[in-house]
Amino acid sequence: MSTAVKTQKLTMVQAITDAMATMMREHDDVLVLGEDVGKNGGVFRATDGLEAEFGDKRVIDTPLAESGIIGTSIGLAMNGFRPIAEMQFLGFIYPAFNQIMTHASRIRSRTLGHFTVPMVIRAPFGAGVRAPEIHSDSVEALFTHMPGIKVVIPSNAYDAKGLLIASIEDPDPVLFLEPMRCYRSHKLEVPEEKYTVEIGKGARLQEGEDVTLIAWGAMVDVIKKAAKEIEEEEGVKCDVLDLRTLYPMDRDLISESVQKTGRAVIVHEAPGTGGVGNDVVSLINDTSFLHMRSPIKRVTGHDTPVPMCAIEDDYLPDANRVKHAIMETIRF
Amino acid sequence: METQFPMKQILNEDGVVVNSEYESQMTEELTKELYIKMLRARMFDRKSVNLQRQGRIGTYVPFEGQEAAQVGSSLVLEEGDWMFPTYRDHAATLTYGHSARNLFLYWKGYPMGCVPPEGKNIFPPAVPIASQLLHATGTAWAEQLKGTDRGSIVYFGDGATSEGDFHEGLNFASVYNAPVVFFNQNNGFAISVPMEKQMKSKTIAQKAVAYDIPGVRVDGNDIFVVYFETKKAMENARQGNGPTLIEAVTYRYGAHTTADDPSKYRDQEESKRRRETTDPLLRLERYLKNKGYFEEAWKTKVEEEITKEIEQAVEDMEAFGPAEPTDMFTHVFKKPTWSVQDQLDTFKAREKEEV
Numbered sequence A: 001m002s003t004a005v006k007t008q009k010l011t012m013v014q015a016i017t018d019a020m021a022t023m024m025r026e027h028d029d030v031l032v033l034g035e036d037v038g039k040n041g042g043v044f045r046a047t048d049g050l051e052a053e054f055g056d057k058r059v060i061d062t063p064l065a066e067s068g069i070i071g072t073s074i075g076l077a078m079n080g081f082r083p084i085a086e087m088q089f090l091g092f093i094y095p096a097f098n099q100i101m102t103h104a105s106r107i108r109s110r111t112l113g114h115f116t117v118p119m120v121i122r123a124p125f126g127a128g129v130r131a132p133e134i135h136s137d138s139v140e141a142l143f144t145h146m147p148g149i150k151v152v153i154p155s156n157a158y159d160a161k162g163l164l165i166a167s168i169e170d171p172d173p174v175l176f177l178e179p180m181r182c183y184r185s186h187k188l189e190v191p192e193e194k195y196t197v198e199i200g201k202g203a204r205l206q207e208g209e210d211v212t213l214i215a216w217g218a219m220v221d222v223i224k225k226a227a228k229e230i231e232e233e234e235g236v237k238c239d240v241l242d243l244r245t246l247y248p249m250d251r252d253l254i255s256e257s258v259q260k261t262g263r264a265v266i267v268h269e270a271p272g273t274g275g276v277g278n279d280v281v282s283l284i285n286d287t288s289f290l291h292m293r294s295p296i297k298r299v300t301g302h303d304t305p306v307p308m309c310a311i312e313d314d315y316l317p318d319a320n321r322v323k324h325a326i327m328e329t330i331r332f
Numbered sequence B: 001m002e003t004q005f006p007m008k009q010i011l012n013e014d015g016v017v018v019n020s021e022y023e024s025q026m027t028e029e030l031t032k033e034l035y036i037k038m039l040r041a042r043m044f045d046r047k048s049v050n051l052q053r054q055g056r057i058g059t060y061v062p063f064e065g066q067e068a069a070q071v072g073s074s075l076v077l078e079e080g081d082w083m084f085p086t087y088r089d090h091a092a093t094l095t096y097g098h099s100a101r102n103l104f105l106y107w108k109g110y111p112m113g114c115v116p117p118e119g120k121n122i123f124p125p126a127v128p129i130a131s132q133l134l135h136a137t138g139t140a141w142a143e144q145l146k147g148t149d150r151g152s153i154v155y156f157g158d159g160a161t162s163e164g165d166f167h168e169g170l171n172f173a174s175v176y177n178a179p180v181v182f183f184n185q186n187n188g189f190a191i192s193v194p195m196e197k198q199m200k201s202k203t204i205a206q207k208a209v210a211y212d213i214p215g216v217r218v219d220g221n222d223i224f225v226v227y228f229e230t231k232k233a234m235e236n237a238r239q240g241n242g243p244t245l246i247e248a249v250t251y252r253y254g255a256h257t258t259a260d261d262p263s264k265y266r267d268q269e270e271s272k273r274r275r276e277t278t279d280p281l282l283r284l285e286r287y288l289k290n291k292g293y294f295e296e297a298w299k300t301k302v303e304e305e306i307t308k309e310i311e312q313a314v315e316d317m318e319a320f321g322p323a324e325p326t327d328m329f330t331h332v333f334k335k336p337t338w339s340v341q342d343q344l345d346t347f348k349a350r351e352k353e354e355v
Ligand SMILES: Cc1ncc(C[n+]2csc(CCOP(=O)(O)OP(=O)(O)O)c2C)c(N)n1
Pocket: A035, A064, A066, A088, A092, A095, B088, B127, B128, B129, B156, B157, B158, B159, B160, B161, B187, B189, B190, B191, B256
């Protein structure tokens, strides 16, 4: 017996709003707080309509202070609430870094589970939308390096809703990063009801035998494009993976795929040095070294600050760079 | 508390002098200079908004309504002083000598836009809120250690006073007696959040009490009071008497940025009403008229000169050529590290291939 699931066509940012509304309707302890999240509905409209539905005691325009937002959310989370704290842009999370690093991530371990911090930090991030300086940083690696916090990055509307609900339900702090470039780039059918996408599980978007492409966030569209073009141009068939969670990483999916293809290209827009791509390389070395037919390639942003918008396209990896790397692994 | 920090005013909304303390210094020459500088700033701002609408520059942050606060305060600076603006303070940087061309380039997304004219200590616009207060304190402290009589002025909004860096900046400056003027433009909103949701205190000036430094509250749309009070604070700093916090109460007529829609969070009638009542330019024009200093022909001539200057700057911006992508690599370190050098080489090779 199957009852048809009712769906609606949503952009990723609408799916994110829907996830919060779904959870807030079900649970009185879920709160949303941040800068301009109330009446304004957030600068990207991610919290649009939430204040009207749930009131300003649950959707809270805070003072302009990231350390304050995260620090007080930690207290709220330790004392019976499930706060969803919005950072207006990931590039402005730095004032809150101390709270995340020294407290949110380790209260559970410091108290042997006596106190816990079930909170979600949401932040738009990434380049490619012509935002002013500093708004476009991709610094996911700063947070995967910190034990005690999970890092989730959806790339489409369906995953965004399921992953955000899973993050709100998670008993530990989750950093939920939202690629700005994906907010309105496409629409998908999204179930109206509550559902979850498991944290820690990646997705295979396309089957192929020749090379594994791995990305997350806005770079998923780039590897999809590269995979399509390289198949048409060179007949190379790619296994395309969207990691969806960076910590914990989907070890089984990655190793199963590279053991089949023997080749891997990892793509991220953050700088290469110290980037999460390096962890993927290590993981492949640990699980699949003897299966590899060529060295693993990375295509990344440069070791430079994300430049101002007139030249940001020169910073970002594109399908051409990815195709070039694919052919290098093939012709090795 | 509010009564301990009354809003100082020299010129009321009708352009009538209500406080004669500085009247002898309010010469025709100074008045006209202030007026021209404000008009120039306003015309620059309107031009920028138009350029943005035409897609000739990117997102822009307008300041219309805040000209008196920015022009009056920046005009007191002397060669060698330090200025730390935010993304909204082009009237201040323009007045202190930044080039209009580079300001346009900034909003076109060109790295060159962050570079001030040679010899002008103007920092690039602070994009993260409140972090620049500490830099201003640091540069001022350095001047003090070097034994000069130079100082810093730093601009920030009402929302910025909630950040930890605001408090750290005031505290350091107070402890080290640094010659810095903390110039707050209280324009009533931090994007959509009104002052009453930002803080319980009724004034920003009163926050100075905690750091035992002077806190002054002025009508930020009255350029005379802004000018003379900032001058006093800066002179005080130069004489070794430490920092001052100035709260200039003003209003932003338009959107937070050209990407923002203010009708979501406030009454648009208020902006209209403000243009006719508290507007800083109109107020000074009324004063000029009251004094018999104002002639339409003079204003027209001034406007023509400013138009010419701005048009030239736009032309220069558009003649600047495409932004140089390699700038991204060549200034990360004085001497590039191997990884940056490798990436630059690869980048250049790729560029050649594509041509
Ligand atoms: C640390 C940080 N957090 C958030 C932002 C996003 N943001 C940009 S401007 C702004 C409001 C600033 O308000 P205010 O300090 O009153 O200055 P105004 O823009 O009104 O001049 C916010 C929240 C930012 N730039 N930096």
